[in-house]
Amino acid sequence: MALFDFWHKKKETKEEELFPKIDLHAHILPDVDDGSRSEDMTLEMMEAALKAYVVHINATAHHRNSLSPGEETISEAFDKTKKLRNDNLLPLSLSCSMETEFYPEAEEFFKKCRVSLTGKAGKYALIEFTADVNRQSAIAAVFQLSLAGIRPVIVHPERFYFVQRHPEVAGEMQSRGALIMPNATSFMGHYGVDALETAEKIVQDGFADALSSDAHRPDYYEQYLLGCKQVAKKYGSHLLYELTWKTPCRILGYEPGSERDDFDPFEK
Ligand SMILES: [Fe+2]
Known part of the structure; x- marks a missing residue:
């Protein structure tokens, strides 16, 4: 066996090294x-997540403006999701939150709306940016949210043009209190070459805090698992552990282990 082949084989990530993960x-x-288009699809997605070694899903709903589904609609959908999980005996715990597109009133919105927050820690919010946001306004948004006592978790930064042009902005947002969470699917080229290269740069430069699926359909989880394997292979399984378990536990405020570890933001 050639020396290169030997090292290449040694570096391959084994299935058993892919420990349970938080999405x-x-x-x-x-x-x-x-x-998800239906309850059937929700069940398929949870089953696909389990095959990808996921043990906890934070179920997210887009919040883009005042016309987006409100707390009541999301609460009903979360109840249906938990019932599906229970009826099918899936070993998965669940939490629920919004993925909020940042707009000027968002800061005020977060103060009012419980489901924009991710978990028991209660101070994190998943944030995405619109296509017209530039580097300065993104950093200003992070600053504003931090002042309001909210720690933004920036979702799929590798997909934003301003980050693709200036990947170091991920570090600038991080140094102002944001957490950086690329999609694992980006490492498989799911969003194109620019997003792939930007995701790799973010991880190489040490700016990634967590990885998630951003799954919209069941088959996303195949790409998610491959993306996680890719990260473990290139950067080490210890980093994958940090990105898919350790930091997500910190964001959730607990270590999920069973369905009893659900976090329901609607519970009184
Ligand atoms: Fe999303």
Whole structure:
């Protein structure tokens, strides 16, 4: 065996090294946004997540403006999702939150709306940016949210043009209090070459805090698992552990282990 082949084989990630994972960003709630279209699809997505070694899903719903589904609609969809999980005895715990597109009133919105927050820690919010946001306004948004006591978790930064042009902006947002969460699917080229290269740059430069699926359909989880394997192979399984378990536990405020570890933001 040639020396290169030997090292290459040694570096391959084995299935058993892919420990259970937390997916903080997945559109599994039935019929609330462009994610799951039905309860059947929600069940398929949860089953696909389990095959990808996921043990906890934070079910997210897009919040883009005042016309987006509100707390009541999301609460009903979350109840249906938990019932599906229970009826089918899936070993999965669940939480629920919004993925909010940042707009000037968003800061005020977060103060009012419980489901924009991710977990028991209660101070994190998943944030995405519109296509017209530039580097300065993104950093200003992170600053504004931090002042309001909210720690933004920036979802799929590798997909934003301003980050693709200036990947170091991920570090600038991080140094102002944001957490950076690329999609694992980006490492498989799911969003094209620019997003792939930007995701790799973000991880190489040490700016990634977590990885998630951003699943909208069941088959996303195949790409998610391959993307996680790719990260473990290139950067080490210890980093994958940090990105898919350790930091997500910190964001959730607990270590999920069973369905009893659900976090329901609607519970009184
Ligand atoms: Fe999303």
